Amino acid sequence: MVKITFLPDNAVISVEPGTELLDAAREAGVSIQAPCGGKGSCGKCIVKIVDGHIESDSQGILSSELEADGFVLACKSKVINSDLVIEVPRQEGREGGKFTDADEDVSLVRHELLPNKWNYDPLAVKWNIVVPEPELEDGLSDLDRLTRRLQLEWGKKKFIYPLEVIRNLPEVIRKEQGNITVTLIREPEQYHVIHIEPGNTAVHHYGIAVDIGTTTIAVRLVYLPLAECVATENDYNDQITCGLDVISRINYARKPERLEELRQRVLNSVNKLIERVCKVKEIKPSDICNAVVSGNTTMIHLLLGINPEYIRLEPYTPAVLETPFLEAGELGININSNAWIYFSPNVGSYVGGDITAGILCTSLATDSEAINLFIDIGTNGELVVGNNDFMMTCACSAGPAFEGGGIEFGMRAALGAIEKVYIEPETGKCSSLTVGNVKPVGICGSGMISLIADLFLTGWLNSAGKLNRDRKSDSIRTDGRIASYVIAHGADTEHGKDIVISETDIDNIIRAKAAIYSACSMMLEQIGITFDDLENIYIAGGFGRYLDLDKAVVLGLVPDLPKEKFNYIGNSSLTGSYMVLVSQEFREKQIELAKKMTYLELSTEPSYMDQYTGALFIPHTDMGRFPGVSRKLMSSGDK
């Protein structure tokens, strides 16, 4: 028997030699798409052999570069006499060219941390009932008969109805002789009937999870009866033309008409994505009756149209941390206008609901013994350290570099984004892998991390972020005082232009990683522990599945610790929002966790600047902090 380990799920199975890899994966419960039915014609079942040998024929579907990198077609590969470690790449969306599967991020989260799908309990439920017909002198209105019928089902709760439901009731209740479907929002004391439809429409029941980042916004459509993620779309936040980071947005919002402009821009972004997910599944927006929105505190203020100015001014006071439920209609979100919008609770001025959603995806939410670190890398970097008993949190300004902002060819992890590179040590030549395996368009965060770490390890970049002008390479160009590195030549790119990264771009990334690393280090110092005391480090952010944590260590973005301590959990804000959407237990847990978090204001810590300056090198001025990287450098120097 041969043992096969499938990454990133860590699913392990033993099979007979000769078994087809696609069958082995299915047996292990690992989903690999093969729309062509295993004929080797669609190329969708591409996997990477990380360790071991296999008998394979890629039938000319894969480029020689991909083959060289160890990629094979699972349907055309047979297990031979060698244990295997197989990496299953992020699957392309089923709807042609989408860069991410609907539940990709969810699949990154450890199974035991997720809500139990068979016992899920969403805030919004859809229920089919038959209301008895009216009788002469029964003294009951249509609403009375509906309430009595609902109380039979759900007990003597108080039922609350918005005006629209009462308006529609006489027609809806008579259309199919009292057979109607109600959408309920269940609060402990009272149930809200937010929507009614004639007939049995209980299967048309959706919710959305929304992550609002400073740079990127993501919307995930969830089929609530099965707690299933059915479509995910993301795009830039339309607000970015009004400032790249939170502080510039707050400054922009100082005039009321500009605050309103920002509100409209973020609403437009969210509504466009909702339109897209609805189109993908061909559903009506009115079938979406619940939304969970997570974002940083400033983004939520702007979405609500609240002046965020006092977040920026000492003592940094937000107007609201725990946003009450709001209705989609009053907020301007284009789903069912009576849908309830739940906002993940914010913790402080710069630690928002994206973080309280994010930690739901980690053992910080469940573990009360070991100390864990959670790092969410976005335009702001947010950190949480602690366990289920005590948590400290802080934020730092990383800037939009990791999401492609402020980098000439930077982009988010969308179709055509370079997300992994390989540098030939001798020539400095770069080969790359893009999202969707198409011609490259630009480079995303994981690509930049991979690129800079590799350039540094191969000696083409020094620890101060300067390219090596002394070694001869076609890939390095000098334009005045600034040198650039060519990642892909125009002949090979989508737009025909060279894709390059300049020393200025590299400097932006170093500043971003320095902000995050020094904030981690600062916070641990505050609570009196070291990196070695950490049991798990969770890295969140919209990097795509190829984030190479080894390379993130080399860059000095994250501490130099054993690889098994790291978990990359993708867009945990979106995943956490999904968890809250399908489970009231997780919603309660989130509120409880938010209350436990102590917020540390870094800007008032005098030594933070020193820590930051020390981190403005690759990996750090103090190489003693990165012994693993030192060893790697030595061994690459040896070669």
Place this chain on the structure above:
Amino acid sequence: MVKITFLPDNAVISVEPGTELLDAAREAGVSIQAPCGGKGSCGKCIVKIVDGHIESDSQGILSSELEADGFVLACKSKVINSDLVIEVPRQEGREGGKFTDADEDVSLVRHELLPNKWNYDPLAVKWNIVVPEPELEDGLSDLDRLTRRLQLEWGKKKFIYPLEVIRNLPEVIRKEQGNITVTLIREPEQYHVIHIEPGNTAVHHYGIAVDIGTTTIAVRLVYLPLAECVATENDYNDQITCGLDVISRINYARKPERLEELRQRVLNSVNKLIERVCKVKEIKPSDICNAVVSGNTTMIHLLLGINPEYIRLEPYTPAVLETPFLEAGELGININSNAWIYFSPNVGSYVGGDITAGILCTSLATDSEAINLFIDIGTNGELVVGNNDFMMTCACSAGPAFEGGGIEFGMRAALGAIEKVYIEPETGKCSSLTVGNVKPVGICGSGMISLIADLFLTGWLNSAGKLNRDRKSDSIRTDGRIASYVIAHGADTEHGKDIVISETDIDNIIRAKAAIYSACSMMLEQIGITFDDLENIYIAGGFGRYLDLDKAVVLGLVPDLPKEKFNYIGNSSLTGSYMVLVSQEFREKQIELAKKMTYLELSTEPSYMDQYTGALFIPHTDMGRFPGVSRKLMSSGDK
């Protein structure tokens, strides 16, 4: 000492002869206006000497007709050696020419039935607090600090905030260093903060009581800190151009765009009256934070934009009886957009919140022994019989005649409406008293009752409603088959036209009174009692203060019972709404009473038509039912 009794308050005082009547009234606590300061120049302090003699000089201010009727100026009258009974007429509005005092109807209700003003408890309260300033690292948002401060005051309640309040919070809370005023709606489980303002604005706190009738709408502005009625305005319901009664409105509303038209029309009517009461007191509509709306079931459906069609069709099922709280903004009522609108509960398809509000003004709400009858005379007549333990209710269609609708010179009890007449028995000549003591414009309900009863008693009208063509009078004209009676000649009227009432008009009124009387009689029959078993009869309706119940008996509108059993309580729907507005206890009582009421559908009672036909005479075909009227006829015949 001389004893003076002031009507209708029944205030009694003993004074020395020589005392000025105005002073005596003040001492007795009876409010008589004298804007000219007692110079005898404004004529506002007019009162009527019902019994006794007084020394008076009306200084040419009063017409000789008024003087002949016993009217004097209180400021120019001195008590002599004779006990007095003085009737204080309804006072004109303080703001020039308003036809009704703000709290006229309230004054008609027996004192012990009204809420105790010193212990009142409105749903909406306004509260001034100082919220502590934010501190670095206190981890509290503006909203958190506000909630904590409110919980200090009101206990660990759950506080709920609409989006607008949260939006305004950062600016409002900082404008006067945390000194703010909140407007709260207090539900048992949770408090809703519906409005916030900087500084102490607790004195700017108003509510409105709204009565929506098929023909007439009334709005009363209430100063909530003192539970004081400060302005009342009423006008026709703009919907009357779409049909005079409930059934024609329901028919009109069958197309969605016409339903919307009716909704807009009633909203416009209400909003115009709100504008007027606000103008009178020079207050901002946003200072009105609570409204109680009472109306018949159809009117409420139309205001809410609900198709009322199924009210008209068997089994006569309304969409809603107990309307939930709604916000002014979503309803379209132009007060504070977050103000809560409470609807008096409806009982059945044709017995609405105007009746559950109305019975609060009667001993049916308090008395569990004696059996009482409540009659609300509007376009629909609604009746309630019973006591605090058991109540039966029904409705009949009276038509708009008593409100002036369908009567050539009919009008509501507004400025210039003839509300009381005197017929000279020999000549048939009519002298009249108008609302506001101005030249007559038309005739209102109380005027018509007084007129028809007097014409009948003086033999100018027979019991079938035909004018006496045989006796010679300048006041009777015959135009073909229809005769008319001249109430006022053009020379004496506001518009220069003769004010007349035709036999067709009289027939309309007879039909209206027959509908009401036969419904009363029918309902008593159903529960097996007779009129003699009744302890009190409460008559409600917008007749103005001069409704003469003796004359209503002569007309056959109400049963022939001892005068002391009758109570005219004015617009009890408006008064009951006021009571609910200022007292949560009354709101609870109203809900409890609504539940106790059993609704009788008259249209399905086969014998109702017989009863109705029998009542189409003055006072009735069966004179045995009206022994008092028979005696009166005999005695007037004797004269």
